[in-house]
Amino acid sequence: MIVITLTKVPKSLKGDLTKWYQEIQTGVYVGNVSARVRDALWDRIMENIGRGEATMVYNAQNELGYQFRTTRKDRQVVDFDGIPLMMSLKEATGGVKHGFSNAAKFHRAKMMTRQSIKNSSPATKKFKVVSLDLETTGLDPAKDVILSIGAVKWDQDGKIVQFDQLIQGAQKIPEKITELTDITVEMLDKQGVSLAVGLQALQEFIADAPVVGYNLHFDESFLLAAFRKIGQSSLTNRLIDLMPLVKKANKFLDNYRLETVLADYEIENLHPHNALSDAQATFELASKLKEKGLF
Numbered sequence: 001m002i003v004i005t006l007t008k009v010p011k012s013l014k015g016d017l018t019k020w021y022q023e024i025q026t027g028v029y030v031g032n033v034s035a036r037v038r039d040a041l042w043d044r045i046m047e048n049i050g051r052g053e054a055t056m057v058y059n060a061q062n063e064l065g066y067q068f069r070t071t072r073k074d075r076q077v078v079d080f081d082g083i084p085l086m087m088s089l090k091e092a093t094g095g096v097k098h099g100f101s102n103a104a105k106f107h108r109a110k111m112m113t114r115q116s117i118k119n120s121s122p123a124t125k126k127f128k129v130v131s132l133d134l135e136t137t138g139l140d141p142a143k144d145v146i147l148s149i150g151a152v153k154w155d156q157d158g159k160i161v162q163f164d165q166l167i168q169g170a171q172k173i174p175e176k177i178t179e180l181t182d183i184t185v186e187m188l189d190k191q192g193v194s195l196a197v198g199l200q201a202l203q204e205f206i207a208d209a210p211v212v213g214y215n216l217h218f219d220e221s222f223l224l225a226a227f228r229k230i231g232q233s234s235l236t237n238r239l240i241d242l243m244p245l246v247k248k249a250n251k252f253l254d255n256y257r258l259e260t261v262l263a264d265y266e267i268e269n270l271h272p273h274n275a276l277s278d279a280q281a282t283f284e285l286a287s288k289l290k291e292k293g294l295f
Contacts, residue, residue: 002038002058004029004045009052012252016044042069048252050264060084127290129153129240130209131283134219135181135275137170141225145170146195147183149202150275152283153209160283163205164276166192180273196230199223206237212286214258214278216241242285245294261285 006014006027014023020041021031033041038058045054053071060067067084070077076087130153138144147170151163168188178184193201213219216239227234246253246261253260258278262269267284271277289295 002031002033002056004031004054004056006045007053008050009045009054010048010050010252010254012254013045013048013050013052016048016252017041046071050252127154127287128209129212129283129286130206131279131286132206132211132213132216132219133275133278133282134222135177135183135273136222137173137177139218141221144222146198146222146226147173147177147181147188148275149198150277150279151202151205152276152279153205160280162276162280163202165198165201167195167198168192169195182274195226196232199226199230199232203235206235208237210238210240211235212240212242212282214242214246214261214282214285216243240286240295242282242289245289246285249289249292249294258282 002021004017004021006017006029014027017023017029020033020037021029024030038056042056045056049071055068055070055072057066057068059065063083068077074088078085078087130151133150134146135148135150136144136146146167148166149163153161155161166183166188170185170188173183173185192198220239224234243256247256250261250264253264258281259269259272262281262285265285265288267281267288269277269281
């Protein structure tokens with residue numbers, strides 16, 4: 001008999017466990033599988049637990065007749081003359097090993113990569129890409145228009161440089177879009193530039209660097225329509241969409257909205273739905289994916 005308890009884990013992980021165990025109460029799973037399958041499923045839990053916690057109890061040949069593993073940081077599994085005991089720690093610590101599986105080492109290594117972009121190596125900092133994000137009046141590039149463009153890159157001295165430009169042309173902005181972006185027609189008229197000027201400046205900022213974005217197809221479709229509108233060819237740079245890379249690397253997220261992904265990679269976005277802020281967060285995400293060798 002095997003019992004697993006889960007708290008605050010991704011829903012997708014729970015769904016994966018139900019293939020092998022029966023959920024008899026919220027977060028409590030019971031099953032009877034081989035030791036090989038048990039260990040493989042624990043490895044899967046360790047790899048995809050996120051910020052949650054898990055404890056597993058299973059049959060073992062010792063005086064108690066059972067053994068357990070846990071990821072709880074306020075508990076530690078100790079061996080007392082062959083008897084497994086759960087020791088309560090006075091202070092929670094991140095140094096507690098996650099069970100006895102080698103997957104714990106992989107999980108800890110994965111978490112160590114989730115550091116601020118400021119702590120990344122100089123070589124990583126200088127990788128030549130430009131992150132891009134647009135704010136628009138809607139989702140249809142055939143009838144909606146670009147409101148603002150944000151872009152971020154490293155310069156030759158290893159310093160972050162930013163591109164932040166409001167674009168004139170919107171006659172009316174839906175109320176919901178203004179609520180999300182804080183952009184008004186009055187702001188565009190006073191602080192914005194024409195679409196042609198904005199796109200030319202963006203091309204100069206990007207130069208020949210690859211362009212990265214999250215769900216980049218959306219931005220690409222609006223840029224293509226915008227360049228057509230001013231009678232110019234669109235960007236010919238290499239385009240790298242980070243969403244498929246994240247889906248491949250993180251198969252058990254609840255969803256793949258940008259805010260969910262940023263939280264999983266411990267990236268703070270102070271102003272969501274602001275083109276520059278989103279571009280900055282996307283740049284940090286690209287840096288972390290680059291560190292992991294995903295592109």
